[in-house]
Amino acid sequence: MLETDNVKGMFWADQIAEKVSGRQVVNDSKTPSGRVHVGALRGVIIHDVIYRALKDAGRQAVFCYGNDDFDPMDSLPVYLPKEKYAQFMGMPLSEIPAPEGNGSYADYYFNEYREVFEKLGAKPKIYKMSELYKSGKLNDFIKTVLENADKIREIYKRVSGSEKPKDWLPFSVICEECGKIGTTRAFAFDGKKVKYKCEPAMVKWAKGCGHEGECSPFNGTGKGPWKIEWVLQWLNLGVTIEGAGKDHSTAGGAREVSDAIIRVVFKRDPPLEFPYEWFLVGGKKMSSSKGVGAFAKDVGGLLPQQLLRFLMTRFKPASAIDFTPEGDTLPRLFEDYDHAARVFFKKETDRDPDVSRIFALSQASEEKPKEMFLPSFPFVAAVIQVPGVDVKKVFEKHKGTPLTREEEKELKARAAFARVWLDKLAPEEAKLKILDKREAESQFKALSQAQKKALSEFAVFFEKNEDQNAQSAEIKRVCAENGIAIKDFFKAAYLLLIGREQGPRLLAFVNALDRELVVKRLEGIA
Template structure:
């Protein structure tokens, strides 16, 4: 059974699935994993006929703790320590900082077919929906302190209260410390040394903690949200799920103070880019919007779902990773189509990942056209893509097939324009033989000579036949493949590696290929010039 279907099968009664994000900067693709995981749980519950709601929170009462490198530090540094919803917007299309960065992320939700009910923490606090929880946790501050100490070994002073006021004098929330509560008001100090990244103003006084005048620390706030919203399922990333970590502390507070069981939880791993965990504020990696602009929605969902939540994903939009992602998806489409021909397909784990990658409730099949081939074809001058696709497809493509092909042509062009390294690009030498062929050995020249002869009589000028001929010529001589293939690539690309050699030659006219190989042989055999 697929992991989400198992969660759904075990769930009893009405379910509320919740996830949230602090919009501290441009939201990175790593944050999409939690979004998609919770969306799939929601869909699995719906398919199982269980009553369910899907909520997504914007934690916009958190403090701005650093200025992302892509923003004007001089403009935003004065707002360090402010609630994100009280920081000005970097652009004109939003009312504040939090809504500016969350707006871009929510566009990606729509793109991926994710449709939760969105709520903002500012609204929960300012509307009074968290007032009862605030009072409960302030009245039971000693139990909250006990939970911190018992679970994470973090000792809080005896006069520490789980609340941070928005300073009435300077507007900061990160620098305030509450040391008393009389049932109606808290006493706080905006401490100059509260953090090592922003100074408080020194103001102190009594103020009501209710109706948006401040916030709970996020581990306590987590529990307050569970209670206020009736959350029954909320997963968390591995960093929050370590033994003695944030989730364990929140669970202990939930049981100790509220005498309730916490929501169902299972940790999930991160998405890494080249082994680096992505950070919203540091701008490391690719933003969710950028990756959504590159990958079709089903492919992007598939990236998140083809591995179990507890397995990490190391994603980088290089040639090998992106083309393999499309190839794996196409392979499952073919597997499903073939199984469907025999009747109702057995929905194996991989096919369930494919199912939940769809935007709707059924798998949309098509006749796949290899994505790496599209990348290569786009780089061959004077090719008419539509005609080339038709010539290389054994079946007549439907309108739906062409929608996929045209979408992939756009994706491939964007990848070439924005992501491809120079060495990943296919730069064909049409006008002159690359100088690199002068480095070919006598064994490689002999191979090219035989290959040119064999290609003249090859019946089918198409990728697989050419690939077979390149291999069989090497085997007959014999010459090692790690010498034969570079000889071909040097002759056309001027470098040692390239796309599948048979496919590469199939993009080109037979006469041009044979003439080029013979010109390469001639240049390789020219005697080296001796300098006087």
């Protein structure tokens, strides 16, 4: 198991790239049992980051991703009609019709997931397990597995404590009568054919038809259990690096069983391993088939691609990520991303030496990032709530020069995400309303005389001067001359404009508003 904490000053993926040599095959896979949850994206992004780090280190590398579509349907998603899909329980996902349109159930959900991770910049070489089995490419490996069933039974018992019957074979046949693969038990192999029975009560989630028969185990008539199938993937692709969720990497877990099988039965070394923690949404682990948690497709519409990738990349694999989209999580994530960009372009510094590298690997494109103006997300969220405001003009003034085409595109994207955030996730204090005349007059009456005088003096200056540095200096001057704290000036200004003691950055905000309105409010004539 790889440790990624012992090379100081080097990003975790670069540590992996530093430790290996020769051609590298990075692999990951997913069973498309339903709409794929966002947690599964962590695996694909972690492996893609490693793949990019390998290439940056000059290694020859390929990233493969498997559609484990030959797995049986072992649970029915809550969002699918039971009357239509209950009949398919136990059948290979590749042989079940899609909920909509043509094609298979597996392809329908895998392609939905693939669309999301490709937008995040992960574009691995895709393979389908059903095709590998049917092509015959796994035949020799399957034969070796069946011929060494006794050794594999011993490994299961020794490593995981799972004791299999003496006639148990590590292979599941597709029943020739009912088409189910999750209900069959293979119990004899003569070198050419396996004998099997489709058991009515072997599993709780599907009922076998009771058929007994024999068939060749080759060319897609069945599959290995997934701990065996993992080994078959490694052997067929020549996998050298593959991580796994922490539940598979525990002592006696699936990864340890598969590692032992490839060593003992095939006399090969397993791929370099690194366990990774969960990606949680609101503290909950997610399930594709149970409909628990946020689906990858939905979260892909909530966060811009580089931000979601940034969230996945910045944490070491062994660190859990608990993403709670409500509240101020999204604005803080944008601010962290923008800070990382400024560090990358050497506009700011950070004590964490990995920040610049994290930003580079967070880009959907593999091209070197280009420097551009990034509008503050909290300020974007504030500005779009101002009636009649020209958002583009506000941010061109904020930048000091016209926005480029890419900057304008980024502004529009952030404004769109801000609207979703304000509508569904933002706390009440983020939702702004400019006070009407009566409300502003009431707030002005409650201010101290010193506050009123300081605001009025600043209003005269503000009316004729648009330079925010000069405005900041003027605020300090009027506060000093009128004997009030700067925080009390800000508090009074916010109360007159939005009826709260705090709000968006004041100078940027008032310069985004109608200047005449601001002057009147500050002078108390609303």
